[in-house]
Amino acid sequence: MKNIYALVDCNNFYVSCERIFNPSLRKRPVIVLSNNDGCVVARSPEAKALGIPFAVPYFKIRHTAERNNFAVFSSNYSLYADISSRVMGVLSMFSPHVEIYSIDEAFLVLSAAEGGITEQGVRIRDTVYRWTGVPVSVGIGFTKTLAKAAANAAKKDPLTGGVLDIRGEEERIKCLENTKAGDVWGIGPAYSAKLKGRGVYSAADFIRMDEKWVKRNMTITGLRTLMELKGVPCIPVDEEPAPKKSIVSSRSFSRPLQLLSELEEAVSLYTTRAAEKLRNQKSTAEVITVFIMTSRFKEEGRYCGSLSCEFPEPSCHTGVMIKAALLLLKRIYRGGCAYNKAGVMLSGVRSSRDLQMNLFVQECDRGSPVLMETIDRINRSYGSETLFYASSGIRRGWQMKQELLSPRYTTRWSDIPEIEI
């Protein structure tokens, strides 16, 4: 029997999260900004209607926002992550097979239930909204790529009520005719341009293409996309999140930095973050890379330095890593540059279970695992950064801007909303 896939996608998720605890935001144009209050990453329908494009730098639309009484927020990730896990919790009641695809999307494998599949989609939409306050769109089809296309169409067309089932041949074709090739999951800007050059504009045009051409020009992944649109499942549902093979921690600064000492603080902090992520997934890393760069948008004095080194043995110890990172930083640092971003990447990531230790590493250079466990435990109970390495600085004047942050309604005691009766 054919599997039935549903994609549940939260509508303008970050904006919806902000609206849950602040009803005055309903009907009002709302936008949420990226880290450092840089770009627009989420827009309410009202903001979209006023022509605010996705990912536009905030300073370019600030006037429009002020003129139209926009509510503007910095990204509040603690809030979004918490709401996301509530939504995913609800979804897991509808299927034993759920793949959490991103913070605001999940694939479900549905099985024939009482009242029919389409109706189940409607029930999912209603239940998520009632229990979490987040509006979602649901797409249903015989492959994940088709479910994605259906969910996108459901979001655009109010007549669907946010739920679209394209298992039927007629519905599938109609949906593909109305979907631009570049909007298909797996076809990005580069392939989209290439396809246009061959007269392929819609997803329906795409499925008529020669499979050999697609394989040659868009690799095996492009061919999979093609087959999936035809209704042949090629992309399995992945329920277990695989451990990351590389871990990056990087941020832009609130202002350009010139001093090595400030960069050292930033690199120490990012290394701490990366090491925490590494330990969270019970892994070690073999290689660390440090990079620093000046603004991408200024030609003058442009510089981008990056350098890697291998640890004497795989490690997940913050202290060991900071030491290595700061040595790398000294070697790539150039005085006189105005740096606007730095980052740390860990690679050669393996499970700590199959750790290959080095016989010649001194115990004192190895770093104590008990120390890391203790720090992690304390930071988990009392808040992150209860304990931190002094090298990451105390005042941190360079840390990113978040001037428009809403309260952490659900994850901080002092921010819990109060209701007057």
Added chain:
DNA sequence: TCTGGGGTCCTAGGACCC
């Protein structure tokens, strides 16, 4: 003045080995 962050997969080509 002001422009995000974090990932994955695939392929081609070179190094190296027997």
Added chain:
DNA sequence: TCTGGGGTCCTAGGACCC
């Protein structure tokens, strides 16, 4: 003029996703 064959591993670059 002619210059083996087959394999693995690694890396860089390009594509994609949210």
